[in-house]
Amino acid sequence: xxxxxxxxxxxxxxxxxxxxxxxxxxxxxxxxxxxxxxxxxxxxxxxxxxxxxxxxxxxxxxxxxxxxxxxxxxxxxxxxxxxxxxxxxxxxxxxxxxxxxxxxxxxxxxxxxxxxxxxxxxxxxxxxxxxxxxxxxxxxxxxxxxxxxxxxxxxxxxxxxxxxxxxxxxxxxxxxxxxxxxxxxxxxxxxxxxxxxxxxxxxxxxxxxxxxxxxxxxxxxxxxxxxxxxxxxxxxxxxxxxxxxxxxxxxxxxxxxxxxxxxxxxxxxxxxxxxxxxxxxxxxxxxxxxxxxxxxxxxxxxxxxxxxxxxxxxxxxxxxxxxxxxxxxxxxxxxxxxxxxxxxxxxxxxxxxxxxxxxxxxxxxxxxxxxxxxxxxxxxxxxxxxxxxxxxxxxxxxxxxxxxxxxxxxxxxxxxxxxxxxxxxxxxxxxxxxxxxxxxxxxxxxxxxxxxxxxxxxxxxxxxxxxxxxxxxxxxxxxxxxxxxxxxxxxxxxxxxxxxxxxxxxxxxxxxxxxxxxxxxxxxxxxxxxxxxxxxxxxxxxxxxxxxxxxxxxxxxxxxxx
Ligand SMILES: Cc1cc2nc3c(=O)[nH]c(=O)nc-3n(C[C@H](O)[C@H](O)[C@H](O)COP(=O)(O)OP(=O)(O)OC[C@H]3O[C@@H](n4cnc5c(N)ncnc54)[C@H](O)[C@@H]3O)c2cc1C
Numbered sequence: 001x002x003x004x005x006x007x008x009x010x011x012x013x014x015x016x017x018x019x020x021x022x023x024x025x026x027x028x029x030x031x032x033x034x035x036x037x038x039x040x041x042x043x044x045x046x047x048x049x050x051x052x053x054x055x056x057x058x059x060x061x062x063x064x065x066x067x068x069x070x071x072x073x074x075x076x077x078x079x080x081x082x083x084x085x086x087x088x089x090x091x092x093x094x095x096x097x098x099x100x101x102x103x104x105x106x107x108x109x110x111x112x113x114x115x116x117x118x119x120x121x122x123x124x125x126x127x128x129x130x131x132x133x134x135x136x137x138x139x140x141x142x143x144x145x146x147x148x149x150x151x152x153x154x155x156x157x158x159x160x161x162x163x164x165x166x167x168x169x170x171x172x173x174x175x176x177x178x179x180x181x182x183x184x185x186x187x188x189x190x191x192x193x194x195x196x197x198x199x200x201x202x203x204x205x206x207x208x209x210x211x212x213x214x215x216x217x218x219x220x221x222x223x224x225x226x227x228x229x230x231x232x233x234x235x236x237x238x239x240x241x242x243x244x245x246x247x248x249x250x251x252x253x254x255x256x257x258x259x260x261x262x263x264x265x266x267x268x269x270x271x272x273x274x275x276x277x278x279x280x281x282x283x284x285x286x287x288x289x290x291x292x293x294x295x296x297x298x299x300x301x302x303x304x305x306x307x308x309x310x311x312x313x314x315x316x317x318x319x320x321x322x323x324x325x326x327x328x329x330x331x332x333x334x335x336x337x338x339x340x341x342x343x344x345x346x347x348x349x350x351x352x353x354x355x356x357x358x359x360x361x362x363x364x365x366x367x368x369x370x371x372x373x374x375x376x377x378x379x380x381x382x383x384x385x386x387x388x389x390x391x392x393x394x395x396x397x398x399x400x401x402x403x404x405x406x407x408x409x410x411x412x413x414x415x416x417x418x419x420x421x422x423x424x425x426x427x428x429x430x431x432x433x434x435x436x437x438x439x440x441x442x443x444x445x446x447x448x449x450x451x452x453x454x455x456x457x458x459x460x461x462x463x464x465x466x467x468x469x470x471x472x473x474x475x476x477x478x479x480x481x482x483x484x485x486x487x488x489x490x491x492x493x494x495x496x497x498x499x500x501x502x503x504x505x506x507x508x509x510x511x512x513x514x515x516x517x518x519x520x521x522x523x524x525x526x527x528x529x530x531x532x533x534x535x536x537x538x539x540x541x542x543x544x545x546x547x548x549x550x551x552x553x554x555x556x557x558x559x560x561x562x
Contacts, residue, residue, distance in 0.1 A: 005241070008242065009032045011246045015045035016400040017248040020196055022200040033208075035229050039210070045250070050303070051185070051398075054096045055092035056182070059144075096185050105459030106188070111287045113290070114181070117176060119135050172342055194512075224387045247392070249391075250393065253268040254267060257391060264384075267364055274334065275311060275313055275326075275334075276311050276312070276331055278308065280307045315361075316330070324558040325558050330358075355559045380394050381403075390407060390410060431461070445476065449488045450488045483530065484526045487513075489526075504552065505530050519561070
């Protein structure tokens with residue numbers, strides 16, 4: 001930062017919410033800085049279930065609340081709350097449409113089967129007797145869900161028992177009545193986060209990873225006018241001044257707020273969710289499964305993701321941590337529950353777990369809400385009247401754009417420039433087309449799975465990655481040296497990652513590629529080859545390289561594999 005520069009906005013946190021806020025502000029013409037203490041998406045935003053979902057569960061809980069005794073006891077409040085929840089579902093649909101239409105390179109539709117083994121579920125999902133009859137209601141509910149998306153998603157349908165054996169052969173036919181299938185969008189969360197951050201940078205935001213806010217700067221009147229930040233790669237500290245500071249620290253938001261002067265009431269709690277990753281053969285490559293009534297009433301998704309099976313999630317309140325360390329009892333619970341609808345001869349074993357990881361949902365309340373404030377929605381945007389600092393927390397991946405728009409609306413006020421993000425394609429959208437993988441194969445002579453992976457990961461930018469490839473020296477494939485056998489990741493991606501702000505081996509293994517999330521052992525095997533490329537590219541000394549390797553080993557160790 002040049003001396004004397006005062007940004008319009010300083011955003012602290014480079015997860016989905018913070019990077020989105022930087023993008024919204026920059027695209028409105030504001031000068032914006034965004035600092036992230038780790039890598040982009042290094043916390044919650046890389047550890048989600050990977051669904052851009054339109055809120056089917058909110059629809060259920062809203063209906064359950066509406067059709068309860070509360071309707072007679074407090075009719076106005078109950079109806080008001082129902083309308084609020086349904087509005088939120090509608091907004092989720094708008095956001096899902098934006099992602100699946102404007103950012104096709106980052107998302108795909110995924111059919112999700114909800115199997116039923118009986119015509120009545122007891123105890124009923126969401127604790128409401130009506131949902132005991134969900135096996136009868138599901139096809140109608142899912143059609144209504146389709147309608148909310150103005151039929152822009154592929155249509156929901158019924159999978160009969162015999163068709164299920166063909167389309168979902170892993171489903172146990174014993175006792176199966178049928179499955180109702182609906183669609184959600186799926187993405188690679190850390191790559192989407194990076195695309196948002198890169199787009200913000202393209203729009204003029206000064207955005208930096210490995211830059212931690214270590215203090216807030218107050219003026220004599222107690223107003224916050226900037227922050228002291230620390231470059232975690234060099235140890236250098238400096239001050240960033242801004243007219244408005246927005247804290248987007250996810251589950252760590254209260255730690256950031258504690259740097260404000262005065263008494264700061266807590267506002268954000270963490271709730272941990274563990275996922276496990278198994279080989280891809282537990283589900284069809286193009287269909288997932290939802291158990292909407294697990295033994296403790298939670299939803300459980302079993303989804304195909306990047307050639308593997310992703311299962312999650314658990315839900316346990318507690319303070320957020322940075323290392324994964326998923327508790328063993330949660331891993332075992334997920335394994336046990338996921339067996340419920342699968343064939344008895346298809347055993348889900350502990351030794352099938354290739355990787356396990358954990359993230360913390362930010363659950364927020366507004367500490368500055370007054371009695372007549374509107375009922376708090378899924379996310380909270382709140383301004384400290386004394387310091388002027390705004391924080392934004394809660395919500396979900398799906399609503400990153402909407403949350404960012406709302407917080408910058410608040411910053412600029414009603415007479416400020418409007419948000420433009422609903423029309424902004426994210427990094428990689430340009431040049432993306434359906435047959436891009438074929439073009440890459442024909443141009444470079446590369447493996448189909450590698451070409452498809454590059455297109456799905458980099459969109460139209462896949463050409464730039466390919467330009468960095470070295471010949472394999474083989475008759476086929478001519479280009480595309482694999483980092484580890486059995487995975488489509490190639491060495492050119494490590495080089496390219498340094499142009500996408502990757503600074504450490506862990507960045508490459510966890511968020512530029514998803515190797516650590518898919519298979520811990522494979523990630524360990526890739527540490528040395530990745531270190532060699534990064535050391536050359538980033539000019540590491542032998543000592544720095546050794547430290548990086550050790551740090552990567554420690555980090556990958558925190559994923560739980562077999
Ligand atoms: C298990 C699980 C599954 C989920 N599944 C889904 C799903 O399928 N679909 C969906 O829509 N949503 C899902 N969510 C919710 C979604 O992932 C989160 O709402 C979203 O990622 C939150 O993003 P965020 O930017 O607010 O927080 P984060 O991603 O945590 O970002 C906050 C950032 O602030 C940074 N930070 C903290 N302190 C400082 C500091 N001092 N200086 C600078 N930076 C700092 C952190 O390093 C972090 O990167 C899921 C959440 C969990 C936990």
